[in-house]
Amino acid sequence: MNVEVNITFKGGAGNVTITVFSNGNQVSQVVVLISGTVPLTNVSSGDIISIDGISPANGSDISISVSTDPPTPSHYESGPIMDSYIVL
Amino acid sequence: MKKHICYIIICLAIFISKQNLNAQTKDVSITILTADSLPTGNNKDILTGFYNLYLNDLTGVNKEVKFSSNLFAIMLRYNKNLIIDTNYIKNSWAKRFNIDFDASFENSNKLKGFSMGLKYAIIDKRDVTISKKLIPLALGKLKLILDFHRSVISKISIIKDSALKKNYNDQAKKFFSSHDSLIFENLYPELQKIILECSKTKDGFDFSSVKNYSNLSIGMLADKSYKELLKSFQNMPLLVSYLNLTTFTNKFQMSNIDLGLDFSKGIINPNASNNLELNIKGSLGFANDTTKVNKDLSRSIANGEIGLNWVIKGSDNRSNIEFKLSASENYIISGLYNSENKQLFTMNGTLRFRISNDFWFPLEFKYDPKTGNVFGLINISSNFNWLRF
Numbered sequence A: 001m002n003v004e005v006n007i008t009f010k011g012g013a014g015n016v017t018i019t020v021f022s023n024g025n026q027v028s029q030v031v032v033l034i035s036g037t038v039p040l041t042n043v044s045s046g047d048i049i050s051i052d053g054i055s056p057a058n059g060s061d062i063s064i065s066v067s068t069d070p071p072t073p074s075h076y077e078s079g080p081i082m083d084s085y086i087v088l
Numbered sequence B: 001m002k003k004h005i006c007y008i009i010i011c012l013a014i015f016i017s018k019q020n021l022n023a024q025t026k027d028v029s030i031t032i033l034t035a036d037s038l039p040t041g042n043n044k045d046i047l048t049g050f051y052n053l054y055l056n057d058l059t060g061v062n063k064e065v066k067f068s069s070n071l072f073a074i075m076l077r078y079n080k081n082l083i084i085d086t087n088y089i090k091n092s093w094a095k096r097f098n099i100d101f102d103a104s105f106e107n108s109n110k111l112k113g114f115s116m117g118l119k120y121a122i123i124d125k126r127d128v129t130i131s132k133k134l135i136p137l138a139l140g141k142l143k144l145i146l147d148f149h150r151s152v153i154s155k156i157s158i159i160k161d162s163a164l165k166k167n168y169n170d171q172a173k174k175f176f177s178s179h180d181s182l183i184f185e186n187l188y189p190e191l192q193k194i195i196l197e198c199s200k201t202k203d204g205f206d207f208s209s210v211k212n213y214s215n216l217s218i219g220m221l222a223d224k225s226y227k228e229l230l231k232s233f234q235n236m237p238l239l240v241s242y243l244n245l246t247t248f249t250n251k252f253q254m255s256n257i258d259l260g261l262d263f264s265k266g267i268i269n270p271n272a273s274n275n276l277e278l279n280i281k282g283s284l285g286f287a288n289d290t291t292k293v294n295k296d297l298s299r300s301i302a303n304g305e306i307g308l309n310w311v312i313k314g315s316d317n318r319s320n321i322e323f324k325l326s327a328s329e330n331y332i333i334s335g336l337y338n339s340e341n342k343q344l345f346t347m348n349g350t351l352r353f354r355i356s357n358d359f360w361f362p363l364e365f366k367y368d369p370k371t372g373n374v375f376g377l378i379n380i381s382s383n384f385n386w387l388r389f
Helices: B002-024 B041-046 B071-078 B085-090 B092-096 B134-156 B162-175 B189-198 B218-235
Strands: A003-009 A015-022 A025-032 A036-040 A048-055 A060-064 A074-076 A079-087 B052-056 B063-070 B097-105 B111-124 B238-247 B254-266 B274-287 B299-313 B319-334 B343-354 B359-367 B374-378
Touching (some): A003 A048, A015 A036, A025 A036, A048 A060, A060 A079, A074 A079, A079 B134, A079 B162, A079 B218, B063 B071, B071 B092, B071 B097, B092 B097, B218 B254
Antiparallel strands (some): A003 A036, A003 A060, A015 A025, A015 A048, A048 A079, B052 B063, B063 B097, B097 B111, B238 B254, B274 B299, B359 B374
């Protein structure tokens, strides 16, 4: 399935790496430098979307276009982000 | 005409502040450069950035309205999208501007006089929100930890049992979170094994080598490391230019105009409990010559000062006591009074105690080496947040 991840950085520049893992393998990886929507292809149920990087001064909002566990949108405070979502 | 302009400015100031106060309860907190985000009381004198209205004795004989704001904060009130990174960086020039306005009224609500000030930070390397260095430095510092996170998630993605995968992922989220942190010893034993396995990677992050690692989470370590990096920005240079205008209290004519530059830079590691800060000031002032019948700005004074500010921090790394030693030179360019020296060199000291988050108690003294005179004065410095309503 195709998945879109929307990221909004607030109060300065941020930097986030989105990685899709499927059964221990890295399926895709995208580095996000500015707010926007990132398309991810070939994502399957049970895959994990890993999100890590730096959230700017006023934090970041992240939402994934498909059902995940836990569900999105999520807000991250300023500082390091290390999070992961299972695609349902 | 001047009266009308003043009334318009005051009404605008009150309106903007009311907007701000109303919005505070509804909006998420928006961080702008604030007086208290600056590390020391000495810097608070240089550049403030809060968004504030202070009304004093409105029912009394002498009414006073004070307004202080950062230009970006005003713009943000009317365009919330400015907080989004692309707009924020594009409009970061506005964060460098501070505006102050102070008007006093007679009992009959007639404007007596006002003062206003503009500050512009020519160099502001301390504002991490617009720094181009922060993200590369943070990614460099946290690279091994971020890689480590990905390797743990990669291992969890292998788990076939969806309930088990969910449980491990839920715990991993907390273990890597700096806010809702779960320490290592509280993780499932199998997840602990995965984490230790991942930390044995060659050239990778070795969590098991961290002292007392079982009582820690990766989120806590990453957060500590990031905050140390943020503190290092407190030592960066700050150069602020300013223009202050003051009118007479009985006439809409300028009584004082001050122009100046103020520079400060930290010297010692900001994570240490003590720090030294270099402070250099230069100003040019034009004032009314009181010996003349006509009111004008014929008296002009140049002033230069160089000093070192010793900052003593508390356990929370916040500046609590500061002692500044400086040497200053006053030079009266024109309008010298009979009893005055054209040139005056003094050694100055300022001892400041932080009473509360917003409130400083400075004790100042000046020493004139020529005459041996010592002058002292007590001054109160506050951003009036404690009077906000």
